[in-house]
Every structure is written in structure tokens, then in C-alpha cells.
Amino acid sequence: MDYPIIITISRETESLGDEIALRLAEVLGLELIDRESVSSLLLSSGYEDLPESIDKEKFLSWAISVRDVVVKRAHHRPVVFLGRGGQKIFESEPDAFHVLIVTSPEMRLQRTMEKYRQDEVTASHILVELDRKREKFLLETMGANWKDPVMYHLVLNTAFYPVERACETIMEAMKNVVVPVRHAEQPTLFDNLDFGGKKVDFVHPSEEEFARILDFYGIRWLYEPRQFPLEWDNEGNVIEAFSPDFYLLDFDLFIELTTQKQKLVWRKNRKVRRLRELYPQVKIKVIYSRDYTHLLRKFGVEDNQ
Amino acid sequence: MIESKLGERVFSTPDIQQRVQEVAHHISADYSGKRPLLISILRGAAYFTMDLTRHLTIPFDLDFMSLSSFKTGFKKIEIDKDVSEEMANRDVLIVEDIIDTGLTLNFLFRVMEKRFPASIAACTFLDCPERRFIEVPVKYSCFKIPDIFVVGYGLDFRGDYRNLMEVSTLFDPSGRSTQILKQMGKGGTK
Numbered sequence: 001m002d003y004p005i006i007i008t009i010s011r012e013t014e015s016l017g018d019e020i021a022l023r024l025a026e027v028l029g030l031e032l033i034d035r036e037s038v039s040s041l042l043l044s045s046g047y048e049d050l051p052e053s054i055d056k057e058k059f060l061s062w063a064i065s066v067r068d069v070v071v072k073r074a075h076h077r078p079v080v081f082l083g084r085g086g087q088k089i090f091e092s093e094p095d096a097f098h099v100l101i102v103t104s105p106e107m108r109l110q111r112t113m114e115k116y117r118q119d120e121v122t123a124s125h126i127l128v129e130l131d132r133k134r135e136k137f138l139l140e141t142m143g144a145n146w147k148d149p150v151m152y153h154l155v156l157n158t159a160f161y162p163v164e165r166a167c168e169t170i171m172e173a174m175k176n177v178v179v180p181v182r183h184a185e186q187p188t189l190f191d192n193l194d195f196g197g198k199k200v201d202f203v204h205p206s207e208e209e210f211a212r213i214l215d216f217y218g219i220r221w222l223y224e225p226r227q228f229p230l231e232w233d234n235e236g237n238v239i240e241a242f243s244p245d246f247y248l249l250d251f252d253l254f255i256e257l258t259t260q261k262q263k264l265v266w267r268k269n270r271k272v273r274r275l276r277e278l279y280p281q282v283k284i285k286v287i288y289s290r291d292y293t294h295l296l297r298k299f300g301v302e303d304n305q
Numbered sequence: 306m307i308e309s310k311l312g313e314r315v316f317s318t319p320d321i322q323q324r325v326q327e328v329a330h331h332i333s334a335d336y337s338g339k340r341p342l343l344i345s346i347l348r349g350a351a352y353f354t355m356d357l358t359r360h361l362t363i364p365f366d367l368d369f370m371s372l373s374s375f376k377t378g379f380k381k382i383e384i385d386k387d388v389s390e391e392m393a394n395r396d397v398l399i400v401e402d403i404i405d406t407g408l409t410l411n412f413l414f415r416v417m418e419k420r421f422p423a424s425i426a427a428c429t430f431l432d433c434p435e436r437r438f439i440e441v442p443v444k445y446s447c448f449k450i451p452d453i454f455v456v457g458y459g460l461d462f463r464g465d466y467r468n469l470m471e472v473s474t475l476f477d478p479s480g481r482s483t484q485i486l487k488q489m490g491k492g493g494t495k
Contacts, residue, residue, distance in 0.1 A: 216375050216382050217408045218415070219439070251439060285438045294436060294452065295406065299375040 003028060003174050004097035005074040008086030010146060013130040014111040016158040016166070017101035021082040024167045031073070034082040038066060045069045063089045085137070087151050097174050098151060101166070103158040109222075120225050121247065128220075128249050153177060206259045206292060207245055213299060220249040228282070230274045242271045244284055254284040259292060311466070312474035313486050315455055316448060321471065324447045325353070325430075329360030331445060332398070332428065340364045342395040342422075344388055346413070347371035349402030352459035352467070353430040353447075357400065366390055372409065382412055392420040402459045403431040404446070407439035414441065430458065431472075448472075451489065453482045 007024065011017020018034075025032040033041065039049045047065040067089050070079060074095075081090070090096040112130075113123040149155045154173045156166050200223045202208040207223070214221050224243045231240035244254035256272065258265050265288065272286055287295070316324075332341075340363070345354035347369050358367060368388040375382075397417055404410050410427055417425050432446035454477075456462050457469030466473075474482040 212380075213375060213408070216380065217412050218381060219408070219411075248439075253438070255438065287438065291436065291452070294454070297454070298405070 003078060003171075004095050004177075005078040006070065006081055006086075006090050006093060006096040007079070007170070007174070008081045008090055008096060008098045009101060010083065010087050010099070010152070011101040012103065012108065013127060013134060014108040014115065015101045015103040016111075016163055018082065019163045020099075020101055020156075020158070020166045020170075021080050023163050024170060025080040027167055028078070028080075028171070031077050031079045032082065033070060033079050035084060038070075038081075038084060041069050041073070042066065059085075067093070085146075087146065091151075097153050097170075097177065099170055100147070100149065100152040100155045101158060102147075102155060105220075107159055120222075124222065124225070124247065124249050125252065204257075204259065207257055209296070210246070210255075210257055210287075210292075213295070214246070214248070219251075222247045222249065226254075228275050228279060230271060230278065240271075242275055244275075252283060254282060256284060256286045257292060258286065259289050265289075310462075310476050311456070312476045312482055313491070314471055314473050315450065315453075315486065315491055316458075316472040318470045321447070321458060322356070325356045326360045328428065328445050328447050329357050330362075332357075333360075333362040336363050336365075336396060336398075339396050340366065341398045342366045342368060342388075342390055342392065343398050343400055344417075345369050345400045346402070346409075347386065348467070349459045349461070350400045350430070353402055354400045357428070366395075370413075372412070382409075384416070392417060392422045394421065394423045397422040397425045399425065399427045401427060401429040403433060404429045404441065404443055405433040405436035407437045407441040410441040410443075411439045431455070431460070451485045453477075453485055 007030070009017050009021040009024070011020075021032060021034070024030070042049050042062075042065055045065075047069065048062070050059070050062045063085065066084070070081060070090075071093065073079065087098040087100070090098070108127060109120065109123055112118070112127045113120060116123060116126055118126065154170060156169060158166060161169055200208075200211070202211070202223065211221065211223070224245060225247045227241045227243045229238040229241045231238070233239050244256045246255040246257070247253070248255065256268065258268055260268070268286070272284060275282065275284060343354065343358065343365055345351060345367065348371065351369075354367070358365065368390045369386060370384060370388050371386040373383040373385050399410065399413055399417070401410065404427065414425060414427075426444040427442065428445035429443055430447050432443055432449045433452060434449065435452040454462070454475055455472050456466035456475060457472040459467055460472070461467045462475055474486070477483065
């Protein structure tokens with residue numbers, strides 16, 4: 001069985017892409033080329049590595065060097081090429097197979113929490129920052145929509161295919177390729193929009209509507225991701241807590257929606273005040289009934305002026 | 306018929322013209338020696354854009370963009386009409402009629418940043434910071450307004466009132482808008 005000589009693995013942060021690349025290389029006896037080894041390969045071949053400050057021109061020159069070095073090497077021993085825009089660098093290589101590994105936002109968050117031993121909010125920050133760095137590298141260098149599935153032979157969701165199954169699936173898929181695929185080269189405008197898109201049991205219909213508005217604008221959110229203890233009894237047990245409705249990852253902002261009449265929101269206001277006293281670093285915005293009505297009116301959802 | 310729904314005047318035509326001219330002068334000074342690309346967001350900003358650009362004293366390019374609306378049932382925002390001008394290495398100035406929640410402007414910034422402009426800034430006719438929940442940088446604004454619903458000078462209610470030369474509230478039976486305007490020292494019967 002002839003496998004492609006270059007298998008590129010692109011992956012979302014904490015999607016198990018690294019593990020899959022490693023395991024695939026082990027199973028097939030291929031060389032794994034990652035960020036570190038591509039640098040040493042280039043340097044040992046007399047090329048310069050990618051500078052810290054990148055632009056399209058520098059990336060192009062670097063990408064040509066990588067392509068030359070890796071293709072030559074892969075003809076002697078096939079490689080698994082992890083990250084680094086491999087899907088773009090080897091885009092026109094007929095003997096390359098491109099895989100994108102993704103998974104659900106919840107699983108990525110969970111893995112980030114476990115890996116960094118952090119709570120949900122801190123882990124969300126970490127994930128956002130890692131995504132931003134990856135996005136920046138790929139956008140500034142490739143100028144293409146790296147999440148466009150058309151760029152890949154195969155897109156695998158590790159929520160359904162754990163590492164071993166994913167490797168088996170990739171191998172099976174490589175056997176069955178019938179035509180080389182030309183990849184789309186044009187970036188879209190919506191590269192980084194990561195919509196909530198989650199199935200969430202909202203407590204109130206207004207929250208669901210609000211989530212739809214956030215999704216419409218591509219604002220990434222989590223629903224009630226964190227509970228803040230507000231009061232404790234003498235034994236240290238939490239007797240009052242507050243879970244703001246939404247957390248907007250890209251803005252480090254909690255949103256509390258309330259559709260109660262203004263005179264009935266004193267209890268919620270008290271909780272918000274207490275939260276601000278106890279957790280001054282936490283940013284929270286309360287959207288009151290009147291604000292929410294304005295918001296709905298603006299978006300034409302309810303127009304009762 | 307539609308006039309009966311109007312409430313109090315918030316900004317008169319002379320107020321608007323004077324302020325638009327001042328903002329145009331600021332922009333001209335800030336972009337002196339440059340040729341900014343003004344991107345007017347349709348449809349609301351059309352009237353403001355026309356008046357603003359008439360007072361600019363620097364060379365500029367003008368283009369237009371329009372976005373899909375949530376109420377039309379789209380699941381995600383899309384660009385209905387994109388700009389024709391190349392944005393790379395340009396000093397882009399987004400021209401809006403009103404900035405309130407910050408959602409639209411945040412989207413525009415995200416889209417435009419991917420097109421490698423030299424700079425991006427926003428200019429709005431009205432700024433309503435009380436309704437903001439996504440922080441966005443607003444470099445130029447003609448007027449700040451409180452949390453009231455206004456129409457005119459490009460701002461509409463169900464497609465009406467865009468062509469009014471002044472800015473007014475809609476009739477508010479609760480009296481809340483009137484009360485807020487009084488606190489601002491504004492308000493006058495249409």
C-alpha cells in the first residue's frame with residue numbers, strides 16, 4: 001500500500017492533533033516534523049529559520065525553503081508534518097495528504113483546564129490567547145482561511161474519533177483517495193468566527209435570543225460557565241452564589257441578562273454589587289429589561305415602540 | 306401621517322451642520338498628508354457621510370459597505386455589499402450613523418483588520434455609550450446621546466424618517482425620553 005509521502009496535520013488548539021500526529025508517525029514508521037525539528041532541518045540545510053517577526057514575504061521565502069527540504073527528505077522517508085501551515089506549504093504537492101483535527105469547544109476547554117490545572121475562566125483565557133496566536137500566524141503568513149475544509153482531504157472531530165480511531169480513519173482515508181484535490185486558495189471574510197453553536201438548555205427564552213444575537217455577530221460565548229460564591233456560613237459552606245448568564249471569551253466579560261421589571265431587580269443588583277466587591281477583577285455588565293427591549297427593537301426581534 | 310409619531314427635537318439642523326463641520330476639520334487635520342479611505346456603512350450613514358465629506362479638506366477615497374441584518378433571519382452576519390477599493394496599507398475610516406452596543410463596529414473591525422490596512426478608525430454621527438456592552442474604539446463622534454430612541458439624518462424607524470434633516474425622538478408615551486432630554490437641557494416640540 002502506497003501512502004502519501006507527506007501527511008500534514010493541522011489542528012485546533014487542544015484538539016488532540018499533536019497526539020494524533022505522533023501516533024500516526026509511530027504506527028506508520030514515519031518521521032514526525034514539528035516546529036522544533038523543522039527549525040533544525042532548515043538550519044542544518046543552510047537555510048534561515050522563520051524570524052519572530054513575520055510577514056507574508058518572509059513567510060513565502062521560509063515556506064519555499066521548508067518545501068524544498070521536506071519534500072527531498074520525504075522521498076527517502078515519508079513524514080508527518082505537524083502545524084506550521086503545512087496544508088498551505090504542500091498545497092500543490094501531489095503526494096501530500098492534508099488532515100485537519102478539530103473538536104468541540106467544550107472538550108478543548110476541558111483539556112485546557114486539565115493541562116494547565118486552571119479553572120474554567122482562566123482556561124478560557126489561555127485558550128483564547130493560544131487561538132489568537134495560531135490565528136495570527138496563519139493569517140499573517142498564509143492569508144487563507146485555514147479552517148476551510150476544502151483545504152483538506154479529511155477533517156476529523158476528536159469528539160467522535162479518539163486518537164487511535166482517528167489514526168485508523170486517516171490511514172483508511174489515505175488508501176481511498178482517488179483524485180488529487182486542488183485546494184481553495186481564497187480566504188473568506190469569516191475565518192475566525194467561532195460561533196457558540198452549542199446545544200444549551202437556557203433557563204429563559206430571552207437568553208436563547210441573546211445567544212442568537214451573539215452568534216450572529218460571531219461573538220464567542222459560554223453559558224453560565226462559572227459560579228461565584230458570595231456568602232459562606234460559619235463552617236465555610238457556600239450559602240449564596242451567583243452564576244452570570246454569559247461569558248464573552250474575547251472580551252473577558254460576564255453578561256447578566258434580566259427581564260424583570262426595574263423595581264424587582266434589587267436582589268440581582270445586590271448580588272452584582274457583592275460580586276464586584278469580592279471579585280474586583282471580574283468585569284460584568286448587567287443588561288436590564290429596558291436595555292434588552294432596546295436591543296431586541298434594534299435587531300427587529302420585538303418591535304413594540 | 307408618520308410625523309405624528311415624532312417626539313421632541315434632539316439636534317437641530319444648524320447644530321448638526323456645525324458639528325459635522327467641526328468633526329470634518331478634526332479628521333482633515335489628523336489625516337493631513339494622507340489619503341484616507343472612508344467606508345460608509347449603508348444605509349444609515351449615507352446622509353452623514355455626504356455632509357462630512359463635503360467639509361473635508363484633504364484628498365480621500367469613498368466606498369460603501371452594507372451588512373445583513375439580524376431581523377432578516379440570517380444566522381450570521383454577512384456583507385451584503387462589499388467595498389470595491391483595496392484596503393491593504395490604507396488608512397481606513399469607518400463612517401457610521403450610530404454606535405450603540407458595539408456589536409456591528411466590532412464585527413467591522415474584525416473583518417477589516419484581516420485586510421491589512423495601515424490603520425482603522427471609526428467616526429460616528431451619534432454615540433450612545435450607555436447601550437454599549439462590547440467596548441470599541443470610537444475616534445470621532447458628532448454627538449453623544451443618552452439611551453433614547455432617535456430618528457432622522459439617516460436613522461430610521463421601520464424605514465421611515467431617514468430623510469429628516471434634524472434628529473428627533475419618537476413619541477414616547479411613558480415620558481421617559483422627554484424627562485431625559487430635559488435633564489440634558491434639550492427638547493423642543495416638532
